[in-house]
Structures are given as C-alpha cells and as structure tokens.
Amino acid sequence: MSLEVLGITVLWIFLYGYLIVASIDFGAGFFAYYARITKREHIMSKLISRYLSPVWEVTNVFFVFFFVGLIGFFPDTAYYLGTALLLPGSVAIILLSIRGAFYAFGNYGVSNNTFFLFLYGATGLLIPASLSTALTISEGGYLNVTDNGVEFLAKELFTSPYSWSVVFLAIVSVLYISASFLTYYANRAEDNASRDIMRKFSLFWSAPTIIASFLVFIGLRRHNPGHFENALDLWWMFGLSFLFFAIATALVYFKKMYGLAFISVMLQFFFAFFGYGASHLPYIIYPYVTIEGSVVNETMGTALVIVFIAGLLLLIPSLFLLMRLFLFDADYIKGKK
Amino acid sequence: MELDSATLSRILTASTLMFHAIFATIGVGIPIFIMLAEFLGIKRKDPQLLILARRWARGYTITVAVGVVTGTAIGLQLSLLWPSFMQLAGQVIALPLFMETFAFFFEAIFLGIYLYTWDRFKNRWLHWLLTIPIVIGSTLSAFFITSVNAFMNFPQGFELVNGETVNIDPLAAMFNPATWPKVFHVVMSAYMTAAFILAAITAFAILRKKGTEYHKKALRITMIAGLVFAAGTALAGDLSAKYLAEHQPEKLAAAEWHFETETNADLILFGTINEDREISNAIRIPGMLSFLAGNSFDTEVTGLNEFPEDEQPPLWVHYAFDIMVGIGMYSLLIAGVFIILMLFKRFNEWNKPLLWGIVASGPLAMIAIECGWVLAEVGRQPWILRGYMRVEEGATTSGDVGIALAMFLLLYGVLAVFCVTVLIKMFKNRPPEAEVEKRYPNGTID
Numbered sequence: 001m002s003l004e005v006l007g008i009t010v011l012w013i014f015l016y017g018y019l020i021v022a023s024i025d026f027g028a029g030f031f032a033y034y035a036r037i038t039k040r041e042h043i044m045s046k047l048i049s050r051y052l053s054p055v056w057e058v059t060n061v062f063f064v065f066f067f068v069g070l071i072g073f074f075p076d077t078a079y080y081l082g083t084a085l086l087l088p089g090s091v092a093i094i095l096l097s098i099r100g101a102f103y104a105f106g107n108y109g110v111s112n113n114t115f116f117l118f119l120y121g122a123t124g125l126l127i128p129a130s131l132s133t134a135l136t137i138s139e140g141g142y143l144n145v146t147d148n149g150v151e152f153l154a155k156e157l158f159t160s161p162y163s164w165s166v167v168f169l170a171i172v173s174v175l176y177i178s179a180s181f182l183t184y185y186a187n188r189a190e191d192n193a194s195r196d197i198m199r200k201f202s203l204f205w206s207a208p209t210i211i212a213s214f215l216v217f218i219g220l221r222r223h224n225p226g227h228f229e230n231a232l233d234l235w236w237m238f239g240l241s242f243l244f245f246a247i248a249t250a251l252v253y254f255k256k257m258y259g260l261a262f263i264s265v266m267l268q269f270f271f272a273f274f275g276y277g278a279s280h281l282p283y284i285i286y287p288y289v290t291i292e293g294s295v296v297n298e299t300m301g302t303a304l305v306i307v308f309i310a311g312l313l314l315l316i317p318s319l320f321l322l323m324r325l326f327l328f329d330a331d332y333i334k335g336k337k
Numbered sequence: 338m339e340l341d342s343a344t345l346s347r348i349l350t351a352s353t354l355m356f357h358a359i360f361a362t363i364g365v366g367i368p369i370f371i372m373l374a375e376f377l378g379i380k381r382k383d384p385q386l387l388i389l390a391r392r393w394a395r396g397y398t399i400t401v402a403v404g405v406v407t408g409t410a411i412g413l414q415l416s417l418l419w420p421s422f423m424q425l426a427g428q429v430i431a432l433p434l435f436m437e438t439f440a441f442f443f444e445a446i447f448l449g450i451y452l453y454t455w456d457r458f459k460n461r462w463l464h465w466l467l468t469i470p471i472v473i474g475s476t477l478s479a480f481f482i483t484s485v486n487a488f489m490n491f492p493q494g495f496e497l498v499n500g501e502t503v504n505i506d507p508l509a510a511m512f513n514p515a516t517w518p519k520v521f522h523v524v525m526s527a528y529m530t531a532a533f534i535l536a537a538i539t540a541f542a543i544l545r546k547k548g549t550e551y552h553k554k555a556l557r558i559t560m561i562a563g564l565v566f567a568a569g570t571a572l573a574g575d576l577s578a579k580y581l582a583e584h585q586p587e588k589l590a591a592a593e594w595h596f597e598t599e600t601n602a603d604l605i606l607f608g609t610i611n612e613d614r615e616i617s618n619a620i621r622i623p624g625m626l627s628f629l630a631g632n633s634f635d636t637e638v639t640g641l642n643e644f645p646e647d648e649q650p651p652l653w654v655h656y657a658f659d660i661m662v663g664i665g666m667y668s669l670l671i672a673g674v675f676i677i678l679m680l681f682k683r684f685n686e687w688n689k690p691l692l693w694g695i696v697a698s699g700p701l702a703m704i705a706i707e708c709g710w711v712l713a714e715v716g717r718q719p720w721i722l723r724g725y726m727r728v729e730e731g732a733t734t735s736g737d738v739g740i741a742l743a744m745f746l747l748l749y750g751v752l753a754v755f756c757v758t759v760l761i762k763m764f765k766n767r768p769p770e771a772e773v774e775k776r777y778p779n780g781t782i783d
Contacts, residue, residue: 058449061442064409071416072435075427082420083733089417090741094748097406101752104402105759149734150420296428303432303507311439318446318470325450325457 003302004295007073008284010308011066012277018062019273020177020266025059026124027178029099031201033121036114040197047186047194049107058322060100072304076294080285083150084143085134092130099123128170136163139224140286162219169212173269176205180248180265184258199252206249210242213272224286230279237275244268340739343732346418349742351714353411355707356749360404362706365479365524366531367397372468373558379461384777385551388769391455393535396760398452403756408441410745418738422721422731425502429495430488432507437481444474476524483523486713487515491584492722518580519713522573526709529570530702532563533668537699540692551769553687556695557679563698564672571665575629582630585723586639588716591650592658593626594619595640602626602638607659610652650718657708657715664705671698 028048035048071078098119106116136157137143144151157163179201186195221228231238248264251257282290295301326332371394378386416423447470458464488494494510495502536559539552581589590596594605594616604626608619624634641649671694678686717723721731 058442058445060405060409061438061445064412064441065438067413067416068431068434068438071423071427072431075424075431078416078423078427079420082416082418082423083735086417086733086735086741087737089413090744093410093413094744097410097748097752100406100409101402101755104399105755152735296431297502297505299505300428300431300507304435307432307436307439311436311442314439315442315446318443322446322450325454 003298003305004073004291006305007069007295007301008277008281008291010305011069011073012274014062014066014069016270016273018059018066019269021059021062023128023174023177024181025178026128026174027176028182029103029117029120029124030122030175031178031182031198033117036117047189047191048182058319060096063096069304073296073301074284074289074291074294075296076289077284080143080145080150080288081134081137084137084152086152087154088130088133092127095123095127095130099127125171125174128174129167132166132170133157133163136160136166138280138283138285139220139227140283140288141223143285143288145288160223162216162223165212165215165219169209169216172205172208172212176202176209177265177269179205180252180262183252184262187258195258199255202252203249206245206252210245227279227283227286230281231275234275234279237271237278241268241271241275244271342735342738343729345738345742346732347728349738349745350411350414350418352742352746352749353407353414354710354714356753357404357407357411358706358710359703360400360407361479362527362530362703363397363400363534364404365475365527366529367393367400367535368468368472368475369528370531370535370559370562371397372465372472373562374555375465375468377558379465382781383554384773384780385554385769388773388776389551389555392764392769392772394452396763398448399756399760399763401448403752405445406752407749417741418733419721419731420733422726425726426485426488426722428502429492429505429507429510430485433481433484433488433511437478437485440474440477440481442474444471444478447471447474479524479527480520483520484511484513484516487513487519489721490519490713490717490723491515492725497725514584515580518573518576522570522577522709525566525569525573526706529563529566529668530706532559532566533672533695533702534699535559536563537696540695543687544689544692544696549770551773556675560672560675560679560695563668564676567665567668567672571669574662574665578629579631582636582638585717587641587644587648588650588654588712589630590639590641590644591652591716592654592712594652594655595626595638596642598637598640598643600627600635600637602630602636604629605655608655610655614652648719650716654712654716657712661705661708661712664701664708668698668702668705671695 032048102116102119106113106120137152139162142153142157142160142163144153179198183195183198183202186192186198217228217231220231244264244267248261248268251261251264280286282292284291284294296304371390374386374390374393377383378390447467451464451467451471454464454467488510491513492510493513494506494508496504536556539555539559543552543556578589581592593602594608594610594614595602596614601624603624604622605616606620606622608616610616626638627634627636630636630638671691675686675691675695678684678688678691719727721728
C-alpha cells in the first residue's frame with residue numbers, strides 16, 4: 001500500500017471512529033435535555049451521564065487526532081481548508097468549546113442546572129451540522145482559487161441543496177446512532193423504562209436517516225457527477241450498508257439482540273462512510289488537492305506511520321481498560337459501582 | 338496599527354494562547370500534586386490527605402475541561418489563521434504535533450478512569466498507579482507542543498529550495514537546540530505555578546479562619562514542592578538565557594535593551610526607554626548580562642544593532658522579562674521563608690503577612706507564565722518561522738478574521754466567568770472536614 005493511501009485510510013478510520021463516538025455523545029446530550037424538559041429525567045439522565053462522564057474527553061481526542069493527522073499527512077489541505085473554513089470552522093470550535101466546558105461545569109461542578117444542559121443538548125445538534133460543511137466543501141464548487149489566495153463562496157454553500165442534504169443527514173444520523181447505542185446500553189443496565197424510550201427513538205429516526213442518505217446521493221449526482229459515477233462503481237458497499245440498516249431496524253423492532261443491532265448500525269455507517277470516502281478519491285478537495293499531489297514527503301510520512309503504530313500499541317490496551325471498566329462492566333452500568 | 342488580516346490573526350492567536358496558557362499550565366502542574374497527596378495519604382494512612390487529593394482532582398477536572406476546549410481551538414486556529422505557515426510547517430513538524438495528540442489521548446483515558454474509580458479497587462495503590470499515566474501524559478503533551486514552538490524559534494531539519502521543502506529530517510526539527518531549554522523551563526514553571534496556586538488557595542482558607550490541620554498539611558506539601566520547582570525554574574531560566582545568547586541573540590538583546598556588542602555587558606533591571614533608545618531610571622548590574630550569557634564577565638554579548646531594523650523585536654519585551662524574573666525571585670523567597678520558619682520551632686510560619694504573601698504568589702506565578710510566553714513569542718517578531726517566514730506571509734487572506742475574533746473573545750469571557758463561578762461554588766460551604774467525616778467515619782482509611 002502506498003504511503004498516501006495508507007495515510008488517508010488511517011485518517012478515515014479515525015474520522016469514522018469520531019463519527020460513532022461523537023454521535024453517541026451528541027445525541028445523548030440531546031436526549032438528556034429532552035428527558036429533563038419532559039420530566040422523565042429520573043429515568044434517562046442518570047444512565048446517560050454514567051456512560052458519558054468517563055469518556056467525554058476521549059471523544060474530543062478522536063477529532064483532534066483527525067485534523068492533526070490530516071495536516072501531518074497532507075499539509076496542502078491546511079492551506080485550502082484553512083482559508084475556506086475560517087468562519088464555519090470557528091463556529092464549530094466555539095460550539096465544541098461551549099459543549100465541552102459546560103458539560104464539565106454541569107457534571108463535576110454544579111449539578112442540575114437546566115441551562116447548562118440546554119447548551120449541552122443544543123450544541124450537540126449544531127456541531128455535526130457545522131462540521132459537515134468541511135465534507136461539503138471537499139466536493140468542490142465552493143472555493144474560488146486565485147493567485148491571491150483562496151476565497152470561500154459562503155453564499156453558494158448556503159443556497160446549495162446538496163449542502164443542506166448533508167446537514168440533514170448529519171443531524172438525523174446523530175440521533176439515530178445515539179438512540180441505537182443507548183437502547184443497547186439501557187438494556188444492559190436492565191433499565192427497561194429507558195430502553196423502551198430509546199427503542200422508540202431509534203425506530204423513529206431510522207426512516208429519516210435512510211431518506212437523507214438517498215437525498216445526499218441525488219444531490220451529489222447534480223453537484224459532482226464524477227464522484228457520483230465513482231460511487232455507483234462501489235454500489236456493493238452501499239448495498240451492504242443498506243442490508244445492515246435492515247438488520248438493525250428489524251432487530252430493534254422485534255426487541256431482540258440490541259448489542260448485535262448496534263453493531264449492525266456501526267457496520268451500516270462503516271460501509272456508507274468508506275464507500276463515500278473511497279469514491280471521493282483520489283481527491284481530498286475536488287479539484288485542487290489529490291492524495292498523491294499533497295502527501296507529505298516520504299521521510300515524514302514514514303515517521304508518522306511508525307509513531308502511529310507505536311501510539312496504537314499504547315492506546316488500544318488503554319481504551320480496552322476504559323471499556324472494560326465502564327462500558328462492559330455490568331455492575332457499573334447498573335449503578336452499583 | 339492597521340487592522341489587516343495579519344494583525345487581527347495575531348490578536349486572535351495571542352488571545353487564544355494567553356487564555357489557554359492559564360489552563361494548560363494548571364493542566365500540566367496539578368497532576369503532580371494530586372499524585373503526591375494521594376501517595377502520602379495512602380502511605381501515612383491519613384484520610385485528610387486522601388480527601389485533599391480528591392478535592393484537588395475535582396477542581397482540576399473543571400480546569401482540564403477549559404484547557405481541552407481551548408487547546409482544540411488553538412489546534413484548529415493554527416490552520417485557519419496561518420494556512421501558509423501550516424502548509425510549510427506541516428511538512429516538517431507534523432511528527433511532534435501528532436505525538437502530542439497521542440499524549441493527550443493517553444492522559445484523557447486515564448484521567449477518565451482515575452476520576453471514576455476512587456473506591457473501586459480494594460488495593461488503594463492500584464488507584465494511585467493511575468496517576469502515573471496522567472502525569473506522564475500531561476508532561477509529554479507539554480514536551481511535544483513546546484518542541485513545535487522551539488522549532489519556530491530555531492527552524493532546522495529541512496531546506497527550502499525554490500519554495501519547495503526538501504531534505505526533511507523530522508527528528509532534527511523536533512530536537513532543535515531550543516527544545517531542551519524550552520521544555521525544561523515550561524515544565525518546571527508549570528509545576529511551580531501549580532504549587533503556588535494551590536498554596537495560595539490554602540493560605541487564603543487559613544486567613545479566613547477556616548484553616549485546620551488539613552490546610553496546614555496542604556500548605557506544607559505545596560510550599561516544599563514550590564521551593565524545589567521554583568529553584569528548578571530559575572535554573573531552567575538560566576539555561577534559556579544561555580541558549581538565547583548563543584542562538585537567538587536578538588531576543589536577549591531586545592529583552593535587555595542591549596544595543597552594542599560588547600564583553601562585560603551590564604544587566605538592566607527595570608527602567609524606561611525613550612525614542613532615541615536612551616535608558617533612564619534603571620538599575621544596572623555591571624557585567625551581569627555577560628555572566629548570565631556565558632558564566633563569565635568576558636563573554637561577548639551580541640547587541641541589537643547587529644540586526645537590520647526590520648528584523649528587530651519590539652523593545653517593550655524588556656518589561657515582560659523583568660516581571661517574569663522578578664516574580665520568580667519573589668516565589669523563591671516566599672517559599673524559602675515559609676520553610677525556614679517551619680523548620681525552626683520557635684518561629685510561627687502561620688503569621689498573617691507571610692500567609693498574605695503566599696496568597697499573592699499564586700496569581701503572580703500565573704502572571705509570570707503569561708509574561709514569559711509574551712517575551713518568548715513577541716521576542717521572535719517579525720518572524721513566524723525565524724529566518725524563513727515573516728508573520729504577514731503566514732497569515733490567512735480571508736476577510737472574516739474580525740468576526741472570528743469577536744466571537745472568540747466573547748467565548749473566552751463567558752468561559753472565564755463560568756469557570757470561576759463554578760469552582761467557587763464547588764468548594765464553598767463544603768468544608769473538607771465534613772467530607773473526611775463522611776467518607777472515613779472511623780478516622781482511618783480502611
């Protein structure tokens with residue numbers, strides 16, 4: 001495997017990791033707030049915060065990892081995306097900051113502050129929307145590159161049906177992924193009341209998720225026909241994605257094997273996300289940045305790969321420990337520890 | 338001053354970094370003290386010390402949260418505000434940037450585990466062991482990110498041929514001559530600042546007549562460690578000065594208002610300077626600058642006049658330098674006095690003026706951190722990459738920096754207010770004694 005393919009694969013895996021853990025986190029914030037205002041807090045909030053508290057910081061790292069890695073492996077992206085994303089990027093950082101800080105203020109500091117929980121829940125839905133603009137911009141058509149630098153065509157972005165379909169997909173996916181996970185988590189905690197609420201949410205958000213996915217495809221066909229053609233060549237990946245969607249929905253509907261259902265959701269997004277990514281290649285930012293043209297020089301690339309492997313050897317056991325203690329420890333989830 | 342994109346980008350970057358520096362310094366320093374308190378608590382079977390570790394850790398989580406989010410902000414802002422710089426630097430210093438996120442990841446995982454497993458292990462030492470990866474992770478973060486900053490001061494490990502970066506050596510870039518003195522100084526001063534902040538809070542509690550045996554123990558721990566780390570910081574500062582004299586003389590010369598190259602150069606304390614570069618109201622210590630630069634009065638110190646005018650840093654960095662060094666000396670003094678009084682039984686180390694002096698030392702230490710960073714950063718103007726890229730060349734061409742600046746300033750204001758409010762609320766009316774009583778009703782830890 002060449003260095004640039006290896007690099008982009010590593011980065012894509014991290015972005016996928018972020019997609020899953022952040023979706024659970026963002027959605028959970030929204031559901032926690034929803035539970036508070038519908039006075040069902042005693043049921044759900046405890047459960048949610050038991051899961052979130054030890055992992056919230058880790059979620060953030062996945063994201064930092066992705067963008068530091070992107071600049072490391074493909075420094076040219078810093079130039080194009082850096083200039084283009086100044087405003088949307090700043091908005092995303094500010095939302096992330098508010099969310100992270102107020103989560104800690106609310107959970108470790110003063111508990112039961114509805115305003116903090118509102119900030120936490122609301123930002124959770126806005127962040128995926130603002131982050132998804134980076135993906136939209138990478139499809140081309142929203143940048144004007146001249147000798148004087150890169151100009152971001154904000155108006156084009158805000159009036160583009162494609163960009164709105166991506167935003168829509170981002171938001172509903174967050175709620176769907178999160179609900180699927182929390183259904184499983186509540187079931188493990190033998191918290192049947194929470195499980196039933198989350199199960200309904202999971203089913204409720206499944207339809208918009210799949211509709212939004214199709215909308216994105218239709219939008220892509222008009223916006224970037226080349227990419228659309230590539231995606232058609234990889235039809236089997238999207239087919240597998242749909243298959244796992246069907247399995248997940250069926251399992252949740254028939255109230256069976258919630259763990260397997262969540263794994264199916266993960267696979268559904270895995271295939272869709274990797275199918276999308278693979279069909280986007282060789283472009284990182286269409287048509288200015290390709291993976292071959294922008295890859296960091298070989299010495300640095302090799303050093304990054306070595307560090308990456310060494311880092312994983314350190315992280316995987318640590319993450320395993322974290323999950324053993326908080327995610328797969330039945331007594332902890334049930335609130336006995 | 339014209340408010341173009343480059344200037345606005347500088348203001349925004351400076352605001353983010355100065356805000357982040359407060360929390361980053363606390364983030365690097367405090368884990369050492371949590372580790373220390375828990376260690377002593379288990380070893381001496383002292384419930385008070387265990388509660389001390391717990392309370393420090395609880396406050397720490399709040400500051401870590403703000404540190405994490407502002408750290409994420411600066412990480413992204415580097416690319417958003419300085420895209421051309423990151424395009425070039427990404428080729429050369431991606432390695433330490435990447436490693437920093439690993440260190441951060443490592444720390445994040447174990448901090449999460451640590452905070453939620455206080456009573457989960459039968460063997461208390463197992464829980465204490467979790468502090469080791471936290472301390473390692475936070476200190477390594479400081480190391481890697483400081484090496485990036487060192488590279489900007491002393492770029493090496495690459496060549497620029499017709500605008501192309503070639504012959505890249507990632508390790509040479511990372512371990513440049515500026516790295517070790519900088520890292521040593523950053524880590525020592527972070528430990529030191531954490532010590533004085535924790536001490537200041539404790540001394541304040543004692544002055545408010547809420548002090549008990551618990552507070553006295555806390556103050557002794559922080560003051561002894563504070564003295565050690567303040568001495569370490571002074572040593573690191575001396576090494577930094579020697580590094581500057583050898584490799585970055587224009588920064589030292591601007592900080593010391595030293596214009597003509599000469600041996601037996603004077604050290605200038607305080608003072609004012611006018612347009613014609615005439616210094617008044619200053620205290621001159623003959624030959625001391627030469628001594629600082631090379632341990633001998635005969636050391637030749639390069640003057641600022643050797644550099645073209647458009648490559649000279651602004652002269653006001655002298656004030657930042659004086660404040661930083663002055664506070665460093667004050668910290669050594671106050672910790673030294675406290676410990677001497679403590680060691681000789683016939684004195685009273687709990688006297689009011691001394692305690693007020695300790696209360697002042699906390700915020701002062703943080704001011705010193707800010708001044709030190711201002712000196713380090715403004716002292717390498719006009720370069721973003723010394724000798725290679727000027728600040729204006731690295732800045733974004735976007736016209737929206739002004740809006741971003743306004744949004745971020747508002748954010749930092751809100752975060753500051755809430756962070757302080759929440760921290761005060763957390764500890765107010767929750768005396769440690771009650772907590773000891775509640776968790777360890779028998780007065781022992783088992």
